[in-house]
Amino acid sequence: GAVVSQHPSRVICKSGTSVKIECRSLDFQATTMFWYRQFPKQSLMLMATSNEGSKATYEQGVEKDKFLINHASLTLSTLTVTSAHPEDSSFYICSAPTGGGNEQFFGPGTRLTVL
Amino acid sequence: AQSVTQPDIHITVSEGASLELRCNYSYGATPYLFWYVQSPGQGLQLLLKYFSGDTLVQGIKGFEAEFKRSQSSFNLRKPSVHWSDAAEYFCAVGNPSGGYQKVTFGIGTKLQVIP
Numbered sequence: 001g002a003v004v005s006q007h008p009s010r011v012i013c014k015s016g017t018s019v020k021i022e023c024r025s026l027d028f029q030a031t032t033m034f035w036y037r038q039f040p041k042q043s044l045m046l047m048a049t050s051n052e053g054s055k056a057t058y059e060q061g062v063e064k065d066k067f068l069i070n071h072a073s074l075t076l077s078t079l080t081v082t083s084a085h086p087e088d089s090s091f092y093i094c095s096a097p098t099g100g101g102n103e104q105f106f107g108p109g110t111r112l113t114v115l
Numbered sequence: 116a117q118s119v120t121q122p123d124i125h126i127t128v129s130e131g132a133s134l135e136l137r138c139n140y141s142y143g144a145t146p147y148l149f150w151y152v153q154s155p156g157q158g159l160q161l162l163l164k165y166f167s168g169d170t171l172v173q174g175i176k177g178f179e180a181e182f183k184r185s186q187s188s189f190n191l192r193k194p195s196v197h198w199s200d201a202a203e204y205f206c207a208v209g210n211p212s213g214g215y216q217k218v219t220f221g222i223g224t225k226l227q228v229i230p
Contacts, residue, residue, distance in 0.1 A: 093159070
């Protein structure tokens with residue numbers, strides 16, 4: 001199947017700093033990617049849809065100025081958590097659908113810990 | 116709006132015993148249905164999916180699921196559980212109306228396997 005990577009896999013930062021997470025589709029092009037966050041013992045919640053060449057679409061309740069998304073190319077989307085706070089600590093997962101759009105492939109996730 | 120219910124948050128089975136994880140969905144028509152597995156600290160791996168056709172779907176690692184329209188269910192089964200199956204299992208529903216559809220996840224069922 002298609003492969004999606006994320007970098008870094010784990011990051012610890014101080015409160016008030018910004019953190020960038022990369023999501024790459026390694027063997028296919030993805031004009032759309034999805035960003036999820038997962039709190040401990042909870043399900044994945046969709047944060048936003050990343051669109052190559054246009055602005056991201058954010059889900060209700062997600063602050064677009066805090067979670068900056070840039071879909072720089074057909075294989076790369078980045079999520080920047082700006083001015084991170086401890087409540088932003090979470091597991092962030094990206095996914096990319098295949099060309100047919102019927103199935104998504106998920107990255108391995110990024111564990112963010114804000115001190 | 117689509118939604119997914121996984122009524123069992125935690126299930127414990129003995130190794131070698133059979134397994135059934137329940138999933139009920141809410142959607143106006145026949146949705147796309149998925150089961151994913153997540154090991155601790157890892158991303159999601161697709162076990163199987165249903166789009167159309169045969170309602171009994173075979174997946175990886177010996178798993179299968181059956182789509183029952185009358186019950187709005189898509190339960191996951193395995194005849195004999197192995198210790199390595201201990202993980203979190205997520206049922207998900209997608210919108211087949213076209214385009215890069217968003218996937219809605221259930222809250223997950225944590226499977227514990229005892230020797």
